[in-house]
Amino acid sequence: MIKKLDESVFDALLEADVEDDAVDMVLAALAGEAALDAVLAGEAAPPRPDAKTARVAPHGAFLSRLTVRGFRGIGRPTVVNLPPGPGLTVIAGRNGSGKSSLSEALECALTGTTNRWDRELGHAEFRTGWRNLHQGDPCEITVTLHHEGEGSATVRVAWPSHALNPKDASRTYQVAGQPREATDLGWTAAVQSFRPMLSYEDLGLLLTAKPSELHDSIARALDLDALTSAVGLLRDRAAPLKLPLKQAGQDRRALRSELADVDDDRARAAQRLLGRASPDLAALEQLATGPTVASGPLQTCQRILAVEIATLETVESVARELDVAREELAGVGEQRSRAAALRDQLLLEAIDYHQAAGDTECPVCGTGSLDGDWRRRTEAALAENDLLLDARGEAERRHRKAAEAVRQLIGAAPTILGQTDVSLSSQHRVIEAWGAWDAMSANSSSDTPAEAQDQILARYQALAEGLAAWQKEAQSLAAALTERWSPYALRIAQLVADFTSALAQNEQAATLDAARVAADEVAQRLRTDRVNPIVDRTKQIWQQLRQESNVRLEEIELTGRGNRRTVDIKAVVDDAAGSSALSVMSQGELNSLALALYLPRATSEDSPFRFLVLDDPVQAMDPTKVDGLAAVLADLAETRQVVVFSHDDRFAQAARRLPSPPTILSVRRGRQSEVIVQAELRPVERHLKDAHAVLQEPNLEETIQRRVIPGILRQAIEAAAWRRYVDERLAAGDRLDDLERAWEDAQRTRARLELLLGPRLDGWLRRDERRPRALVVCNKGTHQPMTGDLGEAYEDAKAVSLALENKHR
Missing domain, CATH: 3.40.50.300 (P-loop containing nucleotide triphosphate hydrolases)
Structure with a gap:
């Protein structure tokens, strides 16, 4: 049975071990533009052919009747009955x-x-x-078909009275027992x-x-038209998918050339990345749109902008605290001398001595006395000295803390102060102001209270103003650098997007190309497989047609593509090979060759x-x-x-x-x-005529007549039965192959009549005594010389044949 084209293609693709994606695209292209576009858009591919599906030959149509009226050379209705x-x-x-x-x-x-x-x-x-x-008028054509799988059907073409164009006809199609439809036959x-x-x-x-x-x-x-179209469709769909990558490559080269004139580390990095035919898109995207790790002038500007100092409010608060600490420290007096400390120690020891010795004269001076009154005065004085000492210590601690806070306000000068990457006019102010601050903070504990707060604020103000000016310059420079880079960053980002899309499309194009190559190879293979039988049959037909011609076909080949498509027909003329058949043939031979080329395709x-x-x-x-x-x-x-x-x-x-x-x-x-x-004579009539001629031949021996006539009569009866059997069953929609097999399997005449009449056969035979007698002649008489009257046998067979031809008998 016949394989459908998609099944043949699918089998060939599997045999060639083609990638699944390419197989899906070939099958989609076979299904048409919409199916292929759906696959390219990411939708599901058409279902693959089921290898287990039964292969069936196409339903065929036979002609039964043609009726024509009012058309060309035919006026009144003309009927042509075709078997x-x-x-x-x-x-x-x-x-x-x-x-x-x-x-x-x-x-x-x-x-x-x-x-x-x-x-x-x-x-x-x-x-x-x-x-x-x-x-x-009326002008109409009616064709009756016996269509396998449908049965008897009628095609009617009619033209309105006013129609001027022969293509303005209406067309209807009607299967027996079904409504008439205005449609074509789908045979275009x-x-x-x-x-x-x-x-x-x-x-x-x-x-x-x-x-x-x-x-x-x-x-x-x-x-193979669908496959040829599929190859073309795959090529057409692949071509535009390749253009974006080509354009992206051109854009890459152009952008790289422009970046050579941009004084920016990012531009130089981008130029390096764009120097590759397949650039690192992730790195380019990070460079264009991600957080930038700057270098060079921009990095220097960013470091300058990152420098921070304390706020004015913080500085004022710390300065006030330092002043308060200094005033408090001044209020508790000068630092005690060492002699005062020794004196206090001596008095403590004297109190211990009085405790041990009691009232006595002073052991140091020898003139005074150490008594209870002395002791009370001395202990009171020592207590007062301790309080003063504690207050002094607390004031010193507060002063030290405040002084440390001053030193921590700003911190050491940052290393960026020594940068030389960019030239900023206010940088020297910051260096001087920071140096002054460092010097002040280092001596903050020794400055006089009256000068502390004013000096701190003044030097902070000088530093803050210098830093602000310096950072403003850096900000302007960074903005200029960024403004100069931004268009290129945007273009790089767009190029990354274009490349990403182009690569995806190019990947689809590669799959389409692989599918096209595979489909083209399958087409060539199928073309060879299918054209060879046509070529062989053409040669056979030419061999029958050429008769006495001295031209023998040697090779017929479909060659070329596109506008160079042709059929190469090689011939051997009088054993001389290499000739072009068309150049050496007469008109009659050319007609015969044309038929030889046409008939294998038409059948x-x-x-x-x-x-x-x-x-x-x-x-x-x-x-x-x-x-x-x-x-x-x-x-x-x-x-x-x-x-x-x-x-x-x-x-x-x-x-x-x-x-x-x-x-x-x-x-x-x-x-x-x-x-x-x-x-003219129908086949049944011809067989009966032949049998009658044998019967009437005076010079033919009777023994020969008795052997020959039964076979001819059987041919007449079976020809009538076959014609009626085929006519009725094809009209019912049966397939010719099935009818032929059934007919061949039924070897005897009776069995073949049963195919036609079924259970009605015995009743049909009993209607006329000639019918059973004719069957006896057909069966026995064809294997051994018949007995009985030959003329009667002829009349019996004639009656049976005519009855079979007439459906109403």
């Missing part, structure tokens, strides 16, 4: 009889147009000449790929058209058409090629319904000589565009 199912039908008639009108009517009904219309619609005479001159693509109808003029155009058109007409039959297993219609294919052919064509079409007719319109009686005569004679319909033209189609 549906495989077989060869020849519709013969002289030029002008109406054959081409019937052929074009069929083409118009099934495709919505005709090749002739598409070529001639611009001619004024054709715009009015498509209606019949005698009876052009199939008609382009397999075109089941071909006129002599179209046949000539096959080889006279542009090389690319012949290439495409063959390529379409390979059912492809992928085609939904189980019929083939040829209009005058034998023009310019010599008699031997006509016989070859008849043999070729007879072979095709074993599996296809083949209909040939011909004004050349040579083809009808050649068809009559075939082992299995065809159905031949004759077309003649009467007055007022009346076209009449009549059937």
Whole structure:
């Protein structure tokens, strides 16, 4: 059975071990632009084909009846009954009889147009000449089809009375038992790929058209159009995705060149990063938008701006505290001398001596006395001295703390005071003011109280003003540096964003490229796999058609791409290889070659058409090629319904000589565009005629007659049964393959009649005593010489055959 294209592609991609992302894109591209765009946008890919899904051949259609009225050369209704199912039908008639009108009517009904219309619609005479001159209204075409899977269906094309353009027709399609629908048959693509109808003029155009058109007409039959389109779609989608990275690269080089003139460490860092074909985007983004670790002048400015000193309120508070401490220290007097301390020690020892010795004279001076009164005076004086000493100590501690607070207010001068990276005019003021402060804070404990607070505030004010001026200069410089850098930072940030997006798109483009390459390789492989059988079949058909021609086809190859597409047809002429077939062939040979190229495509297993219609294919052919064509079409007719319109009686005569004679319909033209189609002998009639001729042959021995006649009669009965069986079952929607298998499995005539009549067979046989007798002749008589009356056997078989052909009997 036939694999669908996506299944064949999927299997080939898996076999080639293509990456999953590329597989998804190929399958999406096969599904169309919307599916591929969805995958590129991050949506789910189309479901992959299920390898377990049963493969089935396309449903086929057979022609059953054509009715035409008011169209071209046909006035009153003309009916053409065609035997549906495989077989060869020849519709013969002289030029002008109406054959081409019937052929074009069929083409118009099934495709919505005709090749002739598409070529001639611009001619004024054709715009009015498509209606019949005698009876052009109503103008309509009706085609009855036996469509596998649906059953009998009718296509009707009708033109309004006022219609001037042949394409202004309405079209309806109706399956038996279902409502009529205004629709087409959905065969547009199939008609382009397999075109089941071909006129002599179209046949000539096959080889006279542009090389690319012949290439495409063959390529379409390979059912690879969707894959070819998918390859193109993958290429089209990849191309614009590559442009952003190319543009980002150009922007990178341009920005790097500009940064060479920017005196900024960040610019130099960015220039280094941008010097790479694949720059470090994270580092660039950090440089452009993240917290900046500055260096050089900007870093120096930032360090200057980071310098802090105490606030005025803090300085004032500390200065006040120092003044208070100094005043308190001054209030408790000068520091005691060492002699006073020794004196106090001596008095303490004297009190201890009095304690031990009692009242006595002074052991030091010898004149005074150490008594109770002395002791009381001395202890009171010593107590007063201790209080003074404590107050003095506390004042000293407070003064030291206040002085230390002054020294801690500002701290040591920062190292940035010695910077030389940037030139700031106020820097010397800060250096001087800081030096003055350091000197003051170092001597803060020795300054006089009256000068302390004013001096601290004055020197702080000088330092604060100098620092403010210095930082203002640094701030201005930093702002200038930042202002100069900001546009580049913004451009770097934008470049990072562009690069990020471009890289993502380029990654998609790379996947698309991988998918395209894989799809193209699969297309080449499938093209080879599918074109080879067509080429082989073309050679076989040419071998049958060429007859006495000295041209032998050697090679047929689809070559080139784009505007250089062509079909390379190599030939061997009188054993001389290397010739171009087209350059050495006569017109008849060219027509034969065109048919050889056309027939394999038109009869492809992928085609939904189980019929083939040829209009005058034998023009310019010599008699031997006509016989070859008849043999070729007879072979095709074993599996296809083949209909040939011909004004050349040579083809009808050649068809009559075939082992299995065809159905031949004759077309003649009467007055007022009346076209009449009549059937010549049907297959049943031919078999009966042959049996009657054998029966009446006076010089034929009776023993031979008794051996030959039963087989011919069996052929007549089975031909009638087969035609009715196929007609009824195809109309019911059965598949031809199933009917043929059932027919082949039923070996005996009775078994084949049971396929047709089923349980009704016995009742049908009992209606006429000739029917059982005819079956006996067909079964026994074909294996051994029959007994009984030959004439009676003939009449019995004739009656059965006619009854089978007439559905009402």
